[in-house]
Amino acid sequence: MGVMEPSGGVRLAIVDDDAMVRAGLRLMLDGADGIRVVGEAADGAEVPGLLDAHPADVVLMDLRMPGTGGIAATRRVRARPSPPAVVVLTTFDTAEEVSGALRAGAAGYLLKDMPPDRIAAAVRAAAEGEPVLAPDVARRLMDAVAGSGGARQRAREALAALTERERDVALELGRGASNADIAARLYLSVPTVKAHVSSVLLKLGVENRTRVALLVHDAGAD
Numbered sequence: 001m002g003v004m005e006p007s008g009g010v011r012l013a014i015v016d017d018d019a020m021v022r023a024g025l026r027l028m029l030d031g032a033d034g035i036r037v038v039g040e041a042a043d044g045a046e047v048p049g050l051l052d053a054h055p056a057d058v059v060l061m062d063l064r065m066p067g068t069g070g071i072a073a074t075r076r077v078r079a080r081p082s083p084p085a086v087v088v089l090t091t092f093d094t095a096e097e098v099s100g101a102l103r104a105g106a107a108g109y110l111l112k113d114m115p116p117d118r119i120a121a122a123v124r125a126a127a128e129g130e131p132v133l134a135p136d137v138a139r140r141l142m143d144a145v146a147g148s149g150g151a152r153q154r155a156r157e158a159l160a161a162l163t164e165r166e167r168d169v170a171l172e173l174g175r176g177a178s179n180a181d182i183a184a185r186l187y188l189s190v191p192t193v194k195a196h197v198s199s200v201l202l203k204l205g206v207e208n209r210t211r212v213a214l215l216v217h218d219a220g221a222d
Contacts (some may be wrong), residue, residue, distance in 0.1 A: 004124065005016055007036055008129040009034035009036045010034055010035045010036065010057050010058060010123060010124055011036055011038045011054075011055065011056045011057045011058070011084075012029060012030075012035050012037050012038065012056060012057070012058050012059075012123055013035065013037075013038055013039050013040065013041070013047070013050055013051065013054070013056040013058070013059045013060070013062050013084070014026060014029075014037060014039075014041075014059075015039075015040070015042075015044065015046075015047055015059060015060065015061045015062055015065075015070070015073065016042070016060075016062040016065070016089075017042050017043060017062060017066060018062075019042070019064040021050060021062075021112075022040045022042070025037075025060065025119075027121065028116045028119070028120075029060075029116075029123065032052045032116075032120040032125065033120060033124065035120060035123055038054040038055075038056050039053075039054045039056070042065070043065055043066065043067040043068055044061075044065060044067065044068030044069055044070060044072055044073025044076070045067050045068040045073075046079060047059065047073050047076070047158055048076060048077075048080075050103065051077070051080065051084065053116075055084070056084045057084050057085065057127040058084055058085045058086075058087060058123050058126045058127050059074075059077055059084050059085070059086045059087070060087055060089050060119075060123065061073060061074055061077075061086050061087065061088050061089065061101075061106070062088075062089060062090055062093065062102065063088060063090040063092060063097055064090070068157055070090070070101065071089060071097070071100040071101055071104050072104075074086045074088070074101060074104040074106050075104040075105060077105070078104065078207065079107030083105075083207075085107040085126040085127060085129070085208065086104075086105060086106045086107060087107055087108045087109075087110060087122055087123065087126050088101045088106045088108070088109045088110065089110045089111075089112055089114065089119065090109075090110075090111065091111065091112050091113075095108075099218075102210055102211070102214055103211075105207060105208070105211070105215065106210065107126045107132055107208050107209070107210050108122060108126060108132030108210060110132065117212075120121055125178075127218065129197075129208070129209065130178050130179065132207070132210075152218055152219060152220060154218075155215045155216075155218035155219035156192075156219045156220075158175045158204050158215055158219075159204075159215065159216070159219050161203055161204075162203055162204075163198060165186075165196060166196055166199055166200050166203070168186055169182060169186070169193065169196040169197060169200055170200050170204075170212055170215075170216055172185060172186070172201070172218065173197070173209050173212045173213050174212070174216030174217060175213075176213065179193045179194055179197070180211040191200060197209065200212055
């Protein structure tokens with residue numbers, strides 16, 4: 001487990017069992033538009049200790065690692081008090097892995113062949129609570145994990161507890177829209193959208209926008 005001292009900006013931790021990948025990500029992301037790499041780990045089991053010593057705003061998490069894998073590590077990270085956002089960065093996008101990562105609390109799911117500027121933008125967006133996937137990618141991945149049967153009914157019941165405007169906002173989150181996009185489409189101010197998003201998260205009992213999107217897809221409301 002390596003540690004680099006931050007100098008401000010978005011604090012990022014990198015978790016990947018491949019030392020070359022970690023080195024490449026550190027070179028690519030450290031100092032990129034306010035991102036500061038505070039540490040790295042080679043296994044999910046190392047992450048709690050790293051975050052205890054050097055808190056991060058975002059954890060960039062690989063999935064398939066010896067020992068503790070990315071899904072289990074994500075679940076543990078998100079169970080922490082005031083947890084950092086987790087963004088999965090992997091070469092695999094099977095329905096099972098996408099579902100496991102997002103339902104464990106990951107804020108987004110990226111593939112390692114994405115351009116460096118998009119990975120950096122995703123890290124900054126996750127730190128701000130914004131979506132970290134382009135709408136078309138979000139829909140393609142989330143469609144693969146949309147629920148049915150009992151899960152669909154539970155999701156519909158949860159969305160029914162929202163006001164009409166909150167439901168409109170939730171549907172936009174299901175499309176991967178940013179706060180600015182939602183404001184433009186619904187003719188609202190960005191601060192008003194942020195207030196609605198906070199209310200939606202509270203009423204649905206979920207910790208991030210990605211989980212709202214999953215509920216929307218599970219409900220078949222998109």
